[in-house]
Amino acid sequence: xxxxxxxxxxxxxxxFTRIKESGYGGVFLAxxxxxxxxxxxxxxxxxSDALVFFSEVPLTEFLLGTDWSPNPRGxxxxxxxxxxxxxxxxxxxxxxxxxxxxxTLTAIYLSEYATSQVRAILKPLLEILxxxxxxxxxxxxxxxxxxxxxxxxxxxxxxxxxxxxxxMIGIMTxxxxxxxxxxxxxxxxxxxxxxxxxxxxxxxxxxxxxVVPASLSGIISSxxxxxxxxxxxxxxxxxxxxxxxxxPPIRETLLGIPYINPGDxxxxxxxxxxxxxxxxxxxxxxxxxxPYDSMFALGLTLFVITLIMNVLSDxxxxxxxxxx
Amino acid sequence: MAVETDTDTGFGEVSxxxxxxxxxxxxxASVVGLFALAALLIYVFVDAFGxxxxxxxxxxxxxxxxxxxxxxxxxxSISDRAFxxxxxxALGGGLVVTAVGFTAxxxxxxxxxxxxxxxxxxxxxxxxxxxxVTFVASRQPLGAAGxxxxxxxxxxxxxxxxxxxxxIVIDRPLWFLVYTFGVLPAGGxxxxxSRREIGWPTAQATLVGLFGLGxxxxxxxILGIYPSDGLIYLWTLAVPLAAGAAALVTLRDGSRRAxxxxxxxxxxxxxxxxxxxxxxxxxxxxVIIGAATVAATAVYLVEAVDxxxxxxxxxxxxxxxGALAGAAVVQTVGIPTPEMWLTPAxxxxxPSNEAANAGLYPAVxxxxxxxxxxxxxxxxxxxxxAVFLEEYAADTxxxxxxTRLIQINIANLAAVPSVVYxxxxxxxxxxxxxxxxxxxVTAALTLSLLILPxxxxxxxEAVRSVPDDLRQGSYAMGATRWQTVKNVVLPEAMxxxxxxxxxxxxxxxxxxxxxxxxGAATTVFSAPAGIWSRFSAMPMQxxxxxxxxxxxxxxxxxxxxxxxxxxxxxxxxxxxxxxxNRMEREH
Numbered sequence: 001x002x003x004x005x006x007x008x009x010x011x012x013x014x015x016f017t018r019i020k021e022s023g024y025g026g027v028f029l030a031x032x033x034x035x036x037x038x039x040x041x042x043x044x045x046x047x048s049d050a051l052v053f054f055s056e057v058p059l060t061e062f063l064l065g066t067d068w069s070p071n072p073r074g075x076x077x078x079x080x081x082x083x084x085x086x087x088x089x090x091x092x093x094x095x096x097x098x099x100x101x102x103x104t105l106t107a108i109y110l111s112e113y114a115t116s117q118v119r120a121i122l123k124p125l126l127e128i129l130x131x132x133x134x135x136x137x138x139x140x141x142x143x144x145x146x147x148x149x150x151x152x153x154x155x156x157x158x159x160x161x162x163x164x165x166x167x168m169i170g171i172m173t174x175x176x177x178x179x180x181x182x183x184x185x186x187x188x189x190x191x192x193x194x195x196x197x198x199x200x201x202x203x204x205x206x207x208x209x210x211v212v213p214a215s216l217s218g219i220i221s222s223x224x225x226x227x228x229x230x231x232x233x234x235x236x237x238x239x240x241x242x243x244x245x246x247x248p249p250i251r252e253t254l255l256g257i258p259y260i261n262p263g264d265x266x267x268x269x270x271x272x273x274x275x276x277x278x279x280x281x282x283x284x285x286x287x288x289x290x291p292y293d294s295m296f297a298l299g300l301t302l303f304v305i306t307l308i309m310n311v312l313s314d315x316x317x318x319x320x321x322x323x324x
Numbered sequence: 325m326a327v328e329t330d331t332d333t334g335f336g337e338v339s340x341x342x343x344x345x346x347x348x349x350x351x352x353a354s355v356v357g358l359f360a361l362a363a364l365l366i367y368v369f370v371d372a373f374g375x376x377x378x379x380x381x382x383x384x385x386x387x388x389x390x391x392x393x394x395x396x397x398x399x400x401s402i403s404d405r406a407f408x409x410x411x412x413x414a415l416g417g418g419l420v421v422t423a424v425g426f427t428a429x430x431x432x433x434x435x436x437x438x439x440x441x442x443x444x445x446x447x448x449x450x451x452x453x454x455x456x457v458t459f460v461a462s463r464q465p466l467g468a469a470g471x472x473x474x475x476x477x478x479x480x481x482x483x484x485x486x487x488x489x490x491x492i493v494i495d496r497p498l499w500f501l502v503y504t505f506g507v508l509p510a511g512g513x514x515x516x517x518s519r520r521e522i523g524w525p526t527a528q529a530t531l532v533g534l535f536g537l538g539x540x541x542x543x544x545x546i547l548g549i550y551p552s553d554g555l556i557y558l559w560t561l562a563v564p565l566a567a568g569a570a571a572l573v574t575l576r577d578g579s580r581r582a583x584x585x586x587x588x589x590x591x592x593x594x595x596x597x598x599x600x601x602x603x604x605x606x607x608x609x610x611v612i613i614g615a616a617t618v619a620a621t622a623v624y625l626v627e628a629v630d631x632x633x634x635x636x637x638x639x640x641x642x643x644x645x646g647a648l649a650g651a652a653v654v655q656t657v658g659i660p661t662p663e664m665w666l667t668p669a670x671x672x673x674x675p676s677n678e679a680a681n682a683g684l685y686p687a688v689x690x691x692x693x694x695x696x697x698x699x700x701x702x703x704x705x706x707x708x709x710a711v712f713l714e715e716y717a718a719d720t721x722x723x724x725x726x727t728r729l730i731q732i733n734i735a736n737l738a739a740v741p742s743v744v745y746x747x748x749x750x751x752x753x754x755x756x757x758x759x760x761x762x763x764x765v766t767a768a769l770t771l772s773l774l775i776l777p778x779x780x781x782x783x784x785e786a787v788r789s790v791p792d793d794l795r796q797g798s799y800a801m802g803a804t805r806w807q808t809v810k811n812v813v814l815p816e817a818m819x820x821x822x823x824x825x826x827x828x829x830x831x832x833x834x835x836x837x838x839x840x841x842x843g844a845a846t847t848v849f850s851a852p853a854g855i856w857s858r859f860s861a862m863p864m865q866x867x868x869x870x871x872x873x874x875x876x877x878x879x880x881x882x883x884x885x886x887x888x889x890x891x892x893x894x895x896x897x898x899x900x901x902x903x904x905n906r907m908e909r910e911h
Contacts, residue, residue, distance in 0.1 A: 017804060024806040025716050031708025032730050035780065038773050039733050042744060045751035105353035113347050114354075122354055129357050131893070133834025135863045136886050139870050140364045143878050174357045204343035225739065232741025234837035235863075239870050274743050274837070281750070281841045295841075299747040303740060310739040 046303055049296035053079075056290055062297065068245035068271070070280055070291040079294055081301065083245040086260075087270040088231055091166045091241070094266065095230045098170025100223055103177025104212075107219070110178065111185035112207045123179070130175045137168040138239025146240065160242025160269040168236050173226040180225065184218020185211050217320035224313035228306045234274040242269030243279050273298050365890075366447045367438065371665070371883035375446075376438050378662035383442050385659060389650035391450060393642055398457035401466035401636060411453060418449030465632045470639030472624060477640060480620030482895065484613035487561070489692045491612070493764075493854045497550040501543050503560040506536025553608030554598045562594030562615035569619040573626050586622045593618025665884035674849045675865065679876030682869075684885055689851040690764065690859035691833055691892075697768035697855070698775070698832050703825045705772065706779030707814075710821070713780070714787040715809055738777035745774040746841025754842050761843035764855045770838050775828040782824025786817040819907035826900040830893050836863040862889045 054062070057079050065080015106126065110119050145164040150157045157163065188211050196206040212219065248264040271279075280295045370376055375383075395415075399408045426441035461467030491499075510533030518525040550556070570587040573579070597614025628637060654661060673683030709730075717727035749770030753759045759766045790813050798808040839861055846868035848860040862885060869882045 021804050021806050024809075025712075028708050028712035028716055031705050032712040034705050034773075035709060035730055035734050035737060035776060038748075038776065039737060041752055042740065042748050045748050045756075046744070049751060102353045102356060105350040109347075109350035109354045113350060125358055126354070129361060131830060131897070132361065133836070133863055133889060133893070135834065135836040135867050135870075136889065139866060139882060139886055140368070142870060143882070144364055144367050171357045171360055178354075202340075202343050204346045207346075228739060232743065234741065234743045235867070238837075239867065274741065277743055277747070278837065278840050281746070281843065286755075296747060296751065299744050303744050306739055306741060306744075307736060310736050314735070 042303065046296050046300040049293045050300040053290065053293035053297040056293070057297075066247050068276060070276070070294055071283070077290055079290075079297075081273070081298070083247050084271055084273045084276055084298070086248065086265065087162070087241075087245070087275070088272040090162050090262075090265045090270060091169060091233075091237060091272055092227055092230045094163065094166030095169035095173060096223075096227055098167065099173040099177055099226050099230070102170075103174045103222070103226065104181055104219060106174065106178040107181035107185055108207055108212070110182045112203070112211060123182075126175045126178060129171060130173075132172070134172070134233065134235040135239060137172055138165070138236040141165050141168045141236060141240035154267060156263075157267050158242075158269055160240065160244075161267050162241050162270050163266045165237050165240040166266075168240065169230050169233050172233075172236070173229055176226040176229060177219075177222045180222035181215070181219045184215035184222070187218070188214045217317050220320075221313035221317040224309050224316070228309035228313075231309075232274065232302060232306055234278060237272050238275050238278050241272070241275065243271050243275050244269045245271040245276065273302055366443075368883050368886050368890075369447075370438060370443060371879045372887040373666060374662040374664045374880070375443050376440070376662075378443075379660050380440075380442050381657075381659045382654060382661060383446065385653050385657075386650045387446075387450070389653065390643070390646040391454065393646050395454060395457055397470065397636075397639060397642055398461035398467060401461045401464045401470070401633070402457070403464075407460070411457060414453055415449065418453075419445060422449055466636040467633070469628050469631060469633035469636035471636075472628065473621065473637050474640055474643070476620040476624045477617060479899075480617035481613055483620075484616030485609075486692055486696070487616065488609035488612040489689050490696050491557070491608075492689060492851055493693055495544075496553055496556055497547075498540065498544045500550060500556045500560060501540030501547075502537055505540045505543070506533045509533070509536055554611050557608050557611040557615075558591075558594050558598060561612055562591060565594075565615050565619045566590035569623045572623055576627060579626075582626045586619075586626060589622045590615055590619040593622075663880075665880040666887055670881075670884055671888070675847050675869075679874060679881050682877070682881045684862065684865060684888060686848045686851045687860045687862045687865035687885075688888070690848065690864075691861040693764050693852065693855065693859065694768050694771065694861060695829055695833050697764065698771045699825065699829055701768065701772040702775050702779045702828065702832075703821070705776055706783045706825060706828075707821055709776075709780045710783035710787050711809055711813070714784055715805065715813060734777045734780055738781070741837075742774055742835055743837040743841060745770055746838035748773065749838060749842040760856060760858075762839075762845055762858045764852060764857070764859045766842050767839055767844060767859070767861070768855075770842055771832045771835060774835065774838060775832045778828040778831065779825050782828065783817070783821045786820025786824060787813060789820060790816040819903050823900045823904045823907075826896050826903075830896045830900075833861075833892065833896070834863055834889065836861075836867050839864050840867070862892070 062079055062081055064082065065078060066082045067078040067080045068083050069078045071077075110122060114122065141164040142160075145167060146157060146159065146161060149164060154163070192210055192214055193206050196210040201209070246265075246268060248260045248268075250258045251261055252258055277295050277298050280291050283291065286292075395411065399411060402408075422445040423441050426436075426439075426444050430436060458467075458471070462471050510529045513532045514525050514529035517523055517528055551559070566587040569590050570583045573583050573586050594611045594615035596618075597610035597612070599610075625637070628634060653659070670683050671688060672685050673681065674685055675687075676682045713727060713730065716723075718724045749766055750761075753766045753769050754761050754763075759769070794812050794816060795808055798812045803811065844864055845858050845860050846864050848858060852859040866882055866885045866889065869877050869885065872878065872882075
């Protein structure tokens with residue numbers, strides 16, 4: 001420990017006091033070390049079972065297989081992550097369509113247009129959106145949003161569908177985008193805005209052409225964090241999207257270019273990476289079976305994806321930050 | 325539209341249209357999520373309280389006996405004519421606007437399912453009006469006194485309930501022995517030695533306490549007869565609570581009669597709970613709830629009766645009287661009551677496959693026990709880590725590198741999906757360490773690690789906000805680093821740390837995915853008997869019920885569960901905000 005040479009020299013630095021002091025320091029260090037141990041424990045836990053899994057199922061089959069059936073159906077297991085990735089992508093992209101524009105506009109409004117009174121009311125209210133338990137959002141999606149959508153715009157919507165789950169995830173991640181983006185926009189120095197006005201720009205032009213570009217690194221890093229949150233979101237999807245690992249039918253346009261109709265994945269039940277983990281956990285937990293190990297393989301995939309996105313968001317925020 | 329025409333300055337014309345549209349677009353974006361959530365919340369409240377089945381007469385009765393007197397009290401305490409006129413206008417005008425607007429939408433556009441204009445008025449006009457008058461009145465002496473008393477009553481009862489629930493999983497005879505032979509003597513030794521300034525009070529008290537602990541664990545195996553739960557609670561909780569409340573009053577104003585009064589009323593509260601406990605409540609719980617409620621209110625009353633706003637202390641009577649009057653009118657006139665799902669019976673009965681009998685009791689107990697354990701674990705770990713990172717860490721050398729690593733690591737941990745923490749709990753706590761699948765201990769450890777990044781970050785902010793002059797002052801007096809932390813930093817940062825921990829606990833209480841991963845039961849029919857037994861939690865029960873296809877479950881039982889969870893969350897966050905505001909006022 002870097003001992004406090006400056007401060008403790010002034011005090012009774014006899015042996016007992018020293019031992020006592022470093023004892024307390026050690027206790028605090030131990031508490032801080034728990035956070036490091038958590039990361040180590042996560043990695044070791046995930047890796048140890050995932051390695052068992054990958055010794056049984058080759059990595060290529062896991063990454064490229066198009067059939068996910070961890071519960072033996074007739075001829076046995078099949079662990080192909082592609083349908084799960086499609087489900088996760090569907091949900092994430094749809095949620096991003098809501099959260100990113102709405103969150104950005106909110107951040108612009110809060111940082112550029114809102115009076116300080118309005119900001120003082122709106123900011124804590126927006127945080128409520130992220131504070132509602134996700135299982136409650138899932139229940140809302142299943143019981144209120146889906147029937148409302150069926151009755152109005154999309155009569156073909158299934159009881160369990162990706163659309164209403166994604167809508168809820170989008171609403172939930174709005175404050176993530178807005179609060180980090182707003183911090184970045186508020187950090188833009190006023191002199192830049194004044195320079196814009198000096199050139200004859202309107203408030204709209206200053207907001208969109210000066211403030212947003214100047215805070216772009218913060219905005220993008222908030223996007224990445226929100227998307228990473230949407231990828232890892234579990235309960236909304238479990239409750240509202242159901243659990244069928246479907247491969248959407250691949251259609252062909254007139255020119256023979258294959259494509260996937262968004263309606264085929266959005267209006268139907270589907271399965272994300274997180275949902276499949278929950279589904280397996282509902283069955284067998286004692287360990288030693290292939291489905292049990294596959295949970296950890298999926299968890300590892302999820303952990304790696306979110307870790308990469310988090311590091312990426314950090315890098316962007318630091319690398320491209322305009323230094324004022 | 326607005327094209328500026330008076331530009332003879334030669335700078336050309338500037339269209340305001342684009343800017344105006346953009347401003348309103350971004351304003352709309354800021355509130356769209358909130359409106360969506362508000363609409364969903366209205367629906368879930370309507371479903372949980374069965375308001376769609378409420379007759380207009382029923383709504384009117386309670387509006388007149390409860391809401392109107394309450395608003396009247398707030399306006400009286402504000403006593404500002406202009407404000408009163410504004411509120412009256414909002415209530416009256418809102419009535420007309422809602423009735424006409426709602427009917428117009430229903431007849432001309434679409435029918436709105438599940439709502440009537442009366443309910444719309446209740447949520448869109450009455451609730452915001454009540455919220456705003458409450459907010460303004462709470463800053464007046466009269467209102468502050470009234471809300472303070474109501475807060476003590478509700479808070480004391482809630483705290484008593486939580487403690488009573490925690491005692492379900494504690495071995496009560498052992499607690500009785502430990503308290504009698506360990507805690508009590510140790511406290512006595514500490515008080516005596518620190519008063520006389522002899523020896524090391526902490527060390528001696530710890531020694532006595534440990535000896536008492538040893539004796540009581542031995543005695544627990546020998547002794548066969550113990551007092552009833554009610555008596556144990558009276559002796560181990562109500563008596564010290566009365567003594568503590570009396571001590572608090574002595575510290576504040578030292579009046580002997582007040583002290584005696586507080587002690588006696590608290591004991592009476594406990595005794596009254598004893599009587600009540602034998603009839604309505606589970607055995608012994610009444611003692612804890614009664615003593616906690618009375619102690620909290622008695623301490624408050626001693627101070628508040630001398631204040632200028634003491635007439636505000638009648639607010640609880642006003643509310644209780646209003647509720648009784650409403651019930652009496654409903655009874656005598658014979659107004660049909662709505663089918664409520666969220667009732668006291670719902671909170672005190674076990675889950676069932678029949679919607680009418682279904683209850684949340686085991687899940688509530690499970691949630692409270694887990695949260696209590698998580699609170700202790702994450703608070704200790706979070707504060708410890710924050711103190712290390714802020715007070716002990718260096719910028720350079722090995723410790724500096726370690727600090728940076730921990731700091732980056734915490735930021736990354738906060739972004740790990742909760743279901744991955746569930747895998748950690750499953751692999752490490754449940755399987756490797758053998759704490760069992762779906763036990764309360766496994767769940768508490770998993771959730772503690774899950775919220776640890778949040779608690780550490782908020783505790784760090786609290787420690788950082790302690791002014792540096794205080795630290796320097798302490799060092800200048802010759803204090804060591806630990807003494808400075810103990811006597812200056814921790815007391816100053818405590819409210820901030822508490823706020824952060826409570827907010828993080830709010831996250832933990834709603835988490836479901838990690839609980840599923842560690843094998844928590846979706847439905848448990850009795851409250852857990854100990855911390856090693858299987859349990860259910862409120863969000864788990866909601867998850868289980870949400871899959872039931874019957875409409876009574878979908879729109880009734882689950883809605884009641886959701887509202888219970890949301891009310892608990894609101895209460896926790898409200899407490900955190902009150903603590904934060906107190907702290908801000910003091911500085």
